[in-house]
Amino acid sequence: MASMADMSSSGYSYEEIQSIATNILTHTKHQPKVGIICGSGLGGLADMVEQHDTINYSQIPEFPASTVPGHEGKLVFGLLQGKAVVLMRGRFHYYEGYPMWKVAMPVRVMKAMGVTTLIVTNAAGGINPDFNTGDIMIIKDHIDLPGLTGECVLIGKNDRRFGPRFPATVDTYDEELRNLAKQISVELGYGNIMREGVYIMIGGPTFETVAESRLLRTFGADAVGMSTVPEAVVAKHGGLRTFGVSLITDMVTLDYDKVRNTTHEEVLEVGRRRAGDLQKIVSNLVGQMTV
Numbered sequence: 001m002a003s004m005a006d007m008s009s010s011g012y013s014y015e016e017i018q019s020i021a022t023n024i025l026t027h028t029k030h031q032p033k034v035g036i037i038c039g040s041g042l043g044g045l046a047d048m049v050e051q052h053d054t055i056n057y058s059q060i061p062e063f064p065a066s067t068v069p070g071h072e073g074k075l076v077f078g079l080l081q082g083k084a085v086v087l088m089r090g091r092f093h094y095y096e097g098y099p100m101w102k103v104a105m106p107v108r109v110m111k112a113m114g115v116t117t118l119i120v121t122n123a124a125g126g127i128n129p130d131f132n133t134g135d136i137m138i139i140k141d142h143i144d145l146p147g148l149t150g151e152c153v154l155i156g157k158n159d160r161r162f163g164p165r166f167p168a169t170v171d172t173y174d175e176e177l178r179n180l181a182k183q184i185s186v187e188l189g190y191g192n193i194m195r196e197g198v199y200i201m202i203g204g205p206t207f208e209t210v211a212e213s214r215l216l217r218t219f220g221a222d223a224v225g226m227s228t229v230p231e232a233v234v235a236k237h238g239g240l241r242t243f244g245v246s247l248i249t250d251m252v253t254l255d256y257d258k259v260r261n262t263t264h265e266e267v268l269e270v271g272r273r274r275a276g277d278l279q280k281i282v283s284n285l286v287g288q289m290t291v
């Protein structure tokens, strides 16, 4: 794999991605059409997968390692509501020290395995003052803050086989899937906690200062997190249909008189309490979507 050392490039070559995908598929009988990336504390969705085959990231040559609590580092293949899926129980983050392309590289591997729809989940801080901890936000759009400041995941040489040099990103999050998810949420009785909004990615690992949270609000963001955008951009680049959803695990501080510290433990704890609701929505979405 000649280009592995070339960290300034767009990452693994097309041939390398195909080879990683082929290797992974030797570990499973399933041919996934839907790929799901689980956010912090949200990996429990994998427990709903039937006839599963589980592969540790450490078993896959050239796959990064998960280093964050709440991200187990496993690929789970199987059937979710009768549909063939692959779940990443653990994602990679830029703040772990991985270059952006490596953070999103599993999306290219998923596409090479035959995935046509990507579902991304995450834990996020609520910025919109109308939100509450425990709400679930369908991602309507995103702000790629690292991308806007020069760290776009697609920086580097472009191989046309992955996608165009200048991809449009206006409709990154599929409208039909968003509408279906809203309908399902209401049917399941979650209409009162269901939101839709704009997710903004920061590099992390620091949680925001009050001044930063205020700035993000003026940008038009409803929720803030440290992931998802590179994966969604690579999916859009590669022509995948994408659905994104955030669990609001804490509310950012917009008021100097009400300063409180967010912690990763708190993020995981809210995940533990609300992950079941998110899992029901996502599994029903997978069950009802056309693939």
Ligand SMILES: O=P(O)(O)O[C@@H]1C[C@H](O)[C@@H](CO)O1
Pocket: 038, 039, 040, 041, 068, 091, 093, 121, 122, 123, 124, 204, 225, 226, 227, 228, 263, 264, 267
């Ligand atoms: O993987 P996600 O985006 O769900 O993880 C969030 C952002 C940070 O990694 C971590 C902060 O608690 O949770």
